[in-house]
Amino acid sequence: MTTVERFLGFEVTDIRFPTSRWLDGSDAMNPEPDYSAAYLTLRTSRGAVGYGFTFTVGRGNDVQAAAIRAFEPLVQGLEVEATLADLGGMARRLYEDAQLRWLGPMKGAIHMAVGAITNAMWDMRARRVGVPVWRLLSELPPAELVSLVDFRYLDDVLTREEALDILTAAEAGRAERTAAVLGDGIAAYTSSPGWLGYDDDKLVRLCREAASDGFRQVKLKVGGSIEEDVRRVALATKAVGPDVHIALDANQRWGVGEAIAWMRELASFEPYWIEEPTSPDDIFGHRAIREAVAPIRVATGEHMHNAVMAKQFLRHGAIDVLQIDACRVSGVSENIAMLLLAAKFNVPVCPHAGGVGLCELVQHLAIFDVIAVSGRPDNRAVEYVSHLHEHMADPVTIGGGRYRAPSAPGFSAEILPSSIEQFAFVGH
């Protein structure tokens, strides 16, 4: 066979899990989410396969699926080897498409669609060499990692040379940190106890379980009512005991002044961080909140729509914790840019996860960060939520409050065919 291997057309499926029935995932802005995936199966003319998806919370998953399909003509027929060898270039060609970029640019449904596609290509690339994505990335030479990053809008703050220096410095100790991750995993924190829709008994029970399961951090949703927040945070603090941090998450509920006032009421509980206190677009607002609520830390990132925003949040002291998301941006290469920016400013990366499949994907990026970018395992943890892992072909393994490093080849992105069949959405 000397025929060149090429990408076939997209298979895109609208998958929706009816999680709203159980109020899993309920917060101040998402009272009733139906965790969903606009799911891409990418095949080649020689039968290779890669999986990628955009996570959504229900309605609109069809729009997201349409956004992924819109890129099919730009991918179908491309040579597979050349494409997989330059996935930074592939991402850029997709998000710079002269017509599709109008729907962003570099934000929202069209940008997340690029992420689903390039993540599927990373999955395929890692499968072909038989390693998990975290290992593939952790073993790439710094020069190749830097070549993945689009510096056009970043180089006033992070130059290619600085990025290379960060990655080269992290080469020392890569092997030791890899061994440590293989032995003991990386830290997780759990958001499973703290959804707004749970009653007090369930909150307390799940907090106690989290502490006894070994988690050193639990996260609670806040922002519904201040009286309820005070009561719930007090209950949780007592339930987890003195050795477990409690972080809070307002899911963009507040304006700037409101966030500051609300956090004053909760300050006595010494929350580990306040997450998404206001609009994810408000760099100056986050900085004002951060200055006002210190020493409480400010975290955001699950809706940070691109690396240009990360650049500004980090360079201008607007956040203490960066929460990358595997599916929000244009894929692995843009997340590498965000990890590099965080490393430059010595801001810990504590990735957003949960939903469906987000834990599976982002653990690879977090492990890569620990081994090859920040080089620091000590001051960071990956979000963990206990739902829906049974639908993943390579589900995360959690033990002692830590993610165990995945070993299967790929990006752990595949959803089980039986789950796809059961939860494929066929319209209203």
Place this chain on the structure above:
Amino acid sequence: MTTVERFLGFEVTDIRFPTSRWLDGSDAMNPEPDYSAAYLTLRTSRGAVGYGFTFTVGRGNDVQAAAIRAFEPLVQGLEVEATLADLGGMARRLYEDAQLRWLGPMKGAIHMAVGAITNAMWDMRARRVGVPVWRLLSELPPAELVSLVDFRYLDDVLTREEALDILTAAEAGRAERTAAVLGDGIAAYTSSPGWLGYDDDKLVRLCREAASDGFRQVKLKVGGSIEEDVRRVALATKAVGPDVHIALDANQRWGVGEAIAWMRELASFEPYWIEEPTSPDDIFGHRAIREAVAPIRVATGEHMHNAVMAKQFLRHGAIDVLQIDACRVSGVSENIAMLLLAAKFNVPVCPHAGGVGLCELVQHLAIFDVIAVSGRPDNRAVEYVSHLHEHMADPVTIGGGRYRAPSAPGFSAEILPSSIEQFAFVGH
């Protein structure tokens, strides 16, 4: 008939004009646009109608149409009178939909879809009272205008009380300014001569025509190559003569340092402004460019995805000119917020237009700004491009380099049925 009037289901059409065949609209980031509209016809149970659309540049117009359709279940069946009486609340309920907002939030395709819907409702409301939208808005009491604005994420910079003060102050002279606009229109500038795809002869000929047509400002696309830009700007400067300003538009082509270096090469031509020098998300980048290239002014806004971004650009001195777009944000109410922010910081609003239908819509907002918000007709102009007006049911009227105030009821948003029939896109 005592039946309550309700909204019917959406009629959404994917309309694409093959403008790329003539290189109209070509710039450094959009070499071959096909000007398109994801077009909504909104009808009621009593036969009332309103039109709205999102402008796109071709591919992806189907995704945008899907984004509009995704809101149909939230609108169909609503009471028309109550909805039209609170269109700020309607916009907020749409962009805060707990599931659909994940695709933004407040940005990209899903946010522009809200704009298409609420703009159609403004069109309907104005038609029902028999006035153009600019007059409807200009005659609303300040208290009602303020009630349209969502201050949640804005009130650290612009409070409801400040907004009311701005509008109340502008009540003085409303009648005189209305008379002046009815007599002499508002200033326009033209971008028709300056597309990158035009050769030198066409550039010079169109520049001369613009000057003789009465335009006092022409805009040229730049960012392809510095040598060509120098040659083209020199040609245009000579062609238009000393009384016509030449503004430049880089369409996000540059990084921050690159923008500064490039503009140094063009500074001797004393450009009237440099537009979109870098990523539309880069507030700090625009500020750095502005400081470096002064006295050349910095303009942006056609991709400014919401009022939270406008708040930051304006409050922190990142721009000299705000270029609102009628279809980029969630509709009239969010544009009112942006006009108020600009008025607070005394930054002139020179709206983005062109494409298809953008001139028709945004002229209403610009006239409203002059009459009832900034109260200043003197230091602002609305972009004008000469293409595709023949497809609009109520096309703009230009004379002497000025927009004449539209007089037909509504938002001038209707595309002719014959054009819809001819240019409805039926797939690849």
